[in-house]
Amino acid sequence: MLFNYLQNVNFLFYLFKIRMGIKRIGDFYNLLMRIVFVRNEINCQQTLAALINTRDYLS
Structure with a gap:
């Protein structure tokens, strides 16, 4: 349960980093x-x- 939660947080953080990179x-x-x-x-x-x-000049 906790491991799954950590994985999800990591995944969200990863997505966030990608989004920030795209924004930059x-x-x-x-x-x-x-x-x-x-x-x-x-x-x-x-x-x-x-x-x-x-x-x-010409005129």
Whole structure:
């Protein structure tokens, strides 16, 4: 009886660890996506600024 109980607790803990691991991977993925998105935004702004500058320069 006690052994079964311990096994169940161990199993639940194992599931919990797996869930936490998946959550952590998800958080990491979100962070990565955010970094990529921000970098793309910065690149877009720089490109826009460059275009505006060249337009002013040409006119």
